[in-house]
Amino acid sequence: MTAPLVDLRGLRLLVVGGGSGIGQSCVRLAAGTGAVVAATTMPGTDEIAPEAKFVCACDTRDDGQVAAAVRGAHEALGGIDAAIVTAGVFEHRNIGETAPDDWERVISINLGGAYRVARHVAPIFEKQRGGALVLFSSQIGLIGHRRATAYAASKGGVNALAKTLAVEFAPFGARANAVAPGPIATPMTAIARADATRAAGLVASIPLGRLGEADEIARAALFLASPAASFITGHILVADGGVTAV
Secondary structure, X not given: OOOOOOOOOOOEEEEEOOOOHHHHHHHHHHHHOXXXXXXXXXXXXXXXXXXXXXXXXXXXXXXXXXXXXXXXXXXXXXXXXXXXXXXXXXXXXXXXXXXXXXXXXXXXXXXXXXXXHHHHHHHHHHHHOOEEEEEEOOOHHHHOOOOOHHHHHHHHHHHHHHHHHHHHHHHHOEEEEEEEEOOEOOHHHHHHHHOHHHHHHHHHOOOOOOOEOHHHHHHHXXXXXXXXXXXXXXXXXXXXXXXXXX
């Protein structure tokens, strides 16, 4: 089913993690609806964002790379009205399986990356007296998971970060929110979906009886990034097919 998007004409949008999965959907849908888009991809991969006006590789663990990506997008687009941060990793490990290096990697990418992007777009939003930041959480950050210790912690941190940034950004008219997807058919869930038992368990946990699609989550993120959500800030928009309602 194809649903109409909100009006994004002229929106100057940066998508961090725009080369695959939900981020790539954000780039494609936004560009197809009139936004002008900049995107980052993960270094050393074959990720692409063909609809973007400006593309650069960016490891969100590196503050210098994040700063350069934000600066490059700002110059290419003539400003940044909204930034969506989809870049992230998932580790299917419980506490005993999570080594210190595993913990540091997941936290640095998922939570640290969100912080670093926010840190560099905040001065732009303040100078412009407006803007929208959309971070990516997860339903796992709200209800926990048997084997996702670092991931759950990182996404719980993203929720708190979004709410805190909403308060910090409010004096200069900017907003901060997060999207919390449930199980989605993207590269991040490819391993789980390839295992028939795990795939069946995932679907069984979803009241709607199916995995979500990347475009469905991208629509939620683009709504929060758009002027249509002008009075929404500090909100965690859950798009999980009903998982957290059970």
